[in-house]
Amino acid sequence: MSRVHIDWTACDGRGLCAELLPELLAEDEWGYPVARGDMNVPPALEPAARQAVDRCPALALKLVSARSA
Template identity: 85%
Template sequence: MNRLHVDWTACDGRGLCAELLPELLVEDDWGYPVPRGDMSVPPALEPAARQAVDRCPALALRLTRVVTGPAPV
């Protein structure tokens, strides 16, 4: 599973990502995205998440792979 990551130093708060991913993000009063949860991207939202990453005008969004499973010993 992937997780959405916002680079807060780059985000300029235009709110496009919250429009594209309302299931994961809401827009605050200044247009900055506020996560609804831990930003894990369910498979059904992968296309929308990739579109949000591609369309972010500040290149502030990326998807990171979340590795799940037993901890290494």
């Protein structure tokens, strides 16, 4: 299982990740992502999580092994 990691130093609060992965991320009032739960990615959400990582304009998201997080 993988887990979504947010690099807060790179994130610029565009909110695209929350739009692409609403099951795991919400948006705060400034557009920054807010975790919904523990950020572990269930197998059914793996494609959506990869799409959010690939489309992050600030390259602030990545998938990491849940064991190493």
